Amino acid sequence: MSSVQALRKKGDPAAAESVDGGPAPVMAVIRPPLPQQTPVVRNPVLVWLRSHGVSMLLWLVSIGILLGIWYVGTRYRLEFYIRFTNVPTPADVLQKVVEVNQSGKFMLNIGISVRRILIGFSIAVVLGSMIGLLIGRYRIMRDLLFPICEVLRPIPAIAWVPMAIMLWPTNEVSIVFITFLGSFFPILINTIHGVHSIDPVLIRAARSLGATEFRLFSNVILPGAMPHIFTGFSVGMGVAWVSLIAAEMISGQFGIGYFTWEAYSLVSYAEIGLGMITIGVLGLACSGGIQIIGRLLMPWSTYASAGKK
Amino acid sequence: MTEQSRGAIDIRDLGVVFNAGGNTVQAVNSVSMDVKPGEFVSLIGPSGCGKSTLLNIVAGFVRATSGSALLDGEAIRGPGSDRGVVFQQYSLFPWLSVRKNVEFGLKMKGVPVAQRIPQARTLLGLAGLLAFENHYPDQLSGGMKQRVGIVRALATSPQVLLMDEPFGALDAQTRVVMQEILTNMWQQFRISVLFVTHDIDESIFLSDKIYVMTARPGRIKAEIRVPLPRPRTPEMTYTPEFIGLVQQLKALIREESLAAMGSELKEGGLSGFGIDVGPRGVEQVV
Numbered sequence: 001m002s003s004v005q006a007l008r009k010k011g012d013p014a015a016a017e018s019v020d021g022g023p024a025p026v027m028a029v030i031r032p033p034l035p036q037q038t039p040v041v042r043n044p045v046l047v048w049l050r051s052h053g054v055s056m057l058l059w060l061v062s063i064g065i066l067l068g069i070w071y072v073g074t075r076y077r078l079e080f081y082i083r084f085t086n087v088p089t090p091a092d093v094l095q096k097v098v099e100v101n102q103s104g105k106f107m108l109n110i111g112i113s114v115r116r117i118l119i120g121f122s123i124a125v126v127l128g129s130m131i132g133l134l135i136g137r138y139r140i141m142r143d144l145l146f147p148i149c150e151v152l153r154p155i156p157a158i159a160w161v162p163m164a165i166m167l168w169p170t171n172e173v174s175i176v177f178i179t180f181l182g183s184f185f186p187i188l189i190n191t192i193h194g195v196h197s198i199d200p201v202l203i204r205a206a207r208s209l210g211a212t213e214f215r216l217f218s219n220v221i222l223p224g225a226m227p228h229i230f231t232g233f234s235v236g237m238g239v240a241w242v243s244l245i246a247a248e249m250i251s252g253q254f255g256i257g258y259f260t261w262e263a264y265s266l267v268s269y270a271e272i273g274l275g276m277i278t279i280g281v282l283g284l285a286c287s288g289g290i291q292i293i294g295r296l297l298m299p300w301s302t303y304a305s306a307g308k309k
Numbered sequence: 310m311t312e313q314s315r316g317a318i319d320i321r322d323l324g325v326v327f328n329a330g331g332n333t334v335q336a337v338n339s340v341s342m343d344v345k346p347g348e349f350v351s352l353i354g355p356s357g358c359g360k361s362t363l364l365n366i367v368a369g370f371v372r373a374t375s376g377s378a379l380l381d382g383e384a385i386r387g388p389g390s391d392r393g394v395v396f397q398q399y400s401l402f403p404w405l406s407v408r409k410n411v412e413f414g415l416k417m418k419g420v421p422v423a424q425r426i427p428q429a430r431t432l433l434g435l436a437g438l439l440a441f442e443n444h445y446p447d448q449l450s451g452g453m454k455q456r457v458g459i460v461r462a463l464a465t466s467p468q469v470l471l472m473d474e475p476f477g478a479l480d481a482q483t484r485v486v487m488q489e490i491l492t493n494m495w496q497q498f499r500i501s502v503l504f505v506t507h508d509i510d511e512s513i514f515l516s517d518k519i520y521v522m523t524a525r526p527g528r529i530k531a532e533i534r535v536p537l538p539r540p541r542t543p544e545m546t547y548t549p550e551f552i553g554l555v556q557q558l559k560a561l562i563r564e565e566s567l568a569a570m571g572s573e574l575k576e577g578g579l580s581g582f583g584i585d586v587g588p589r590g591v592e593q594v595v
Contacts, residue, residue, distance in 0.1 A: 037453070038440045204370055205400040209414035209465060210390030219413075223404040300404050303447035 088270040093277065096270040106259070110278065113244060113255040116172075117286065120179030121240050128184045128236070129229050132191025137221055149188060157182035157243035161250050175247045175255075182243030183236030190235065194228025195221055227301055230294040234287055241283045256282065315381055316468030316501035318344040318367055323376035325362050335526035336362045339376065342520050342529055344469070344501045351504045351512035351519045353558065355566045359527030360505045361397075361473050367503060368394050368471050380469065390414050393462030397474040399454045401446035407457050408433065408442035414465035432460045435494065452483040456490065463498060470495075470502045476511065485543060488514055492541055509558045513551060514541055521561045524569035531561055 073084035088096075100106035134141040135149075157178050164174035198221065206220045248257030260275030295301070325337040337359040344350045352360040365371040366378050369388035378385045380392065388394075393414075401410050411429040420428075433439045436456040446454055455475055462470060476484045488511060495502055506512050512519050513535055521531040535554065537545055545551055 036434070036437050036440050039444060039448075199398070199400075201396050201398050201400045202402060204368075204388070205394065205396065205402075206413070206417075207370075207388040208368055208390070208392060208394040209461070210417040211413075212417075215417055219416075220402065223402070226404065298404065300445040300447065303445050 086269055088273045092270040093273040096274045100271070100274065109254055109256050109259045110282070113248065113257065114282065116176050116179050116244055116255065117237075117240055117282075120176045120244070121183050121237060124180050124183040124187055124236060124240070125233065128187030128232065129191045132188045132229070132232075133195060133217070133221060133225065135188075136192040136195025136225065137217065149185070153185045153189075157239070158246045158250075161247055164247075165251060171251055171253065175244065175252060178247040179240050179244045183240035186235040186239055187229070187232035190228045190232025191225060194225030194232075197228060198224035226298055230290065230298070233290045233294070237286050237290055238283065241279065241286070245279060316344075316346045317379075317381050318342075318469060318501065318503060319377075319379040319382075320363070320367075321377050321379075323363070323366065323378060324374050325359065325366065325371065326374045337366075338526035338528050340522075340527065340529055342532070344503055344518075346468075346501055347499050349495060349502045349504065349515055349517045351506055351516040352522060353506055353509065353512045353519055353562065354522030354527060354530075355524050355562060355569050356507060357525055357569070358522045358565070359525060360522050363522075363527070364471050364473050364503060364505045367469070368392055390418065390465040391467050392469045392471055393465065393467035395455070395458045395462050395470065395472040395475040397477050399446065399451070399458070399478075401454055401457055401461070403446050406443050406445060407438065407449070410446065410457055411461045411464050413461060418465060429464060432464055433457075435497070436460045436490065450483075451479050452487055455479065455487060459491065459494065463494065463500075468500055470498075470500055472502065472504045474505055474507070476508075477506075484508075484511070489543070491515065492539075496540065509555055509562065510546060513537070513554050513558070514546065519558065521558065522565075524565045530565065533558065 067090065070087075071090055072078070073082075074087050074089040076084075078084045131141075131145060131149075135146055136142075160178055160181055161174075164177050165171065168174040168177055202220055202224060203216065206216050211219060244255070245257035245260075248255035249261040252258035256275060256278055260272055260279070263269070263271030263275055320340060320342050323337060323340045324335070327334045327336050340359075340363060342350075342363075352363060354360050362371060366373055367380070367385060369385050369392070401407075402413065405413065408426070408429045411432055412425045415425040415428060430439060430442065433442055436459070438453060438456060438460070441449065441453065446457070449457065458475065459470075459472075476487050479487060492515060502515075504512070504515060516535050519533045519535060520529050521533065522528065523530045533554070537548075537550060
């Protein structure tokens with residue numbers, strides 16, 4: 001094959017024809033079907049390593065710095081405005097992990113906290129995204145429901161603790177309610193924002209393809225708002241933990257927040273550290289879980305442009 | 310074929326007035342035009358002349374203030390799958406794979422999955438995109454996205470294809486290829502096309518008939534037939550007939566662009582540069 005032919009073969013059909021053309025009988029051109037383009041395939045492991053290898057290293061360094069400061073501060077009992085005198089050492093806390101696991105009480109506290117989060121957050125997910133979709137899409141719903149939300153939203157969930165204890169029959173329900181409140185508003189607001197941020201051209205496209213309002217809602221509005229709804233879930237999960245821990249510290253009898261506060265009252269400093277780290281790990285696990293679910297439900301988001309990577 | 314007799318657009322004395330922050334803007338004024346079944350018609354004119362508005366009327370997105378817009382003799386009441394629309398911006402659903410985007414209209418019609426998958430695959434094959442059926446739109450290039458957009462609009466077998474500057478965002482080379490692909494597909498499907506563009510060469514290469522619009526408020530300034538034979542090839546753009554049409558259209562549009570600018574710049578501002586603003590009027594060039 002000559003280099004010219006190779007070039008022609010490589011080029012797009014139009015370019016190839018303009019080279020071939022010349023005085024050829026233009027009228028009698030019979031078009032071959034378009035050549036099928038093929039996607040580029042790359043080894044995903046290599047791609048991941050190349051883009052994330054350095055990041056991984058930096059993450060380790062970052063965590064290492066934090067542990068280092070903690071160790072040095074407590075090992076040498078540093079005192080310079082910040083006082084490390086009573087702070088437990090990493091070794092103390094590690095030892096406590098073994099100790100508390102000898103009875104089931106610590107795991108029970110964790111279990112109760114996680115259950116409160118799951119119930120409160122799940123209710124917020126359902127109500128927050130459903131009401132958010134309706135408010136976002138329909139003016140009537142916005143006028144009817146949004147004022148209530150805007151009046152209640154500035155009140156932090158923690159401020160609801162006394163009222164919640166009066167409102168609900170048991171302490172347990174009121175703590176779940178506080179957890180729900182904390183995550184409800186971030187989910188609601190992000191869902192509304194998600195509906196509003198859908199490109200109007202997508203709605204026009206769906207309509208011109210024969211979508212009725214109901215079909216539009218489930219096939220365009222919901223998936224279109226999904227990335228923002230999941231942002232709401234992430235933020236909501238964070239606020240849910242904040243609210244839960246505060247509620248448990250104030251009115252709880254169980255839970256990891258109560259455990260941490262009780263440790264302070266009982267002057268068991270290592271347990272304070274353990275409680276804090278446990279709360280951190282649980283929060284991290286929950287947001288990680290949301291991210292994983294988000295990626296599974298929105299495989300396209302990996303490719304979405306505009307800084308969504 | 311029965312489709313041959315369908316897909317006629319008939320627009321009579323159409324006017325559109327927009328309300329923009331208390332001000333009323335006459336976007337389109339007493340426009341009459343028609344697209345015959347199976348005809349490829351372009352709308353061309355200076356930016357802001359209301360050509361997209363006209364297309365949106367036919368699509369059913371915008372309502373006319375006065376006059377009538379008929380599709381096969383029936384008034385257009387809203388958007389529907391009998392008119393496929395290809396937009397200037399990429400309008401693929403980012404959460405659906407390429408194939409599911411193409412299936413969307415069929416799904417809305419209630420076509421079962423077992424039937425819509427092979428239909429979508431056939432269409433994607435025609436557009437040379439079968440290998441990308443499971444890709445997401447964000448993984449495609451601009452030209453590929455618009456090809457999927459065209460195929461998606463054709464999937465419901467509409468009688469009319471409405472295209473609003475579909476290749477406006479593409480680079481010049483891709484644009485030429487896309488024009489060829491579009492003519493190929495149009496010839497296979499034998500449906501009417503209403504094509505909005507501001508690219509003169511593009512309108513001549515693609516169309517049977519070109520309507521030139523005036524500056525706002527948009528009216529039809531001229532109706533020009535393109536006598537070039539089909540199938541069209543890129544070489545035809547060098548023929549005297551083609552070049553003659555380009556010059557004719559350029560002159561018409563230049564008048565309108567100057568008229569549009571003339572209303573913004575003070576009189577003499579342009580003639581000071583030696584530019585002849587010229588008279589303005591509706592003429593019929595056939």
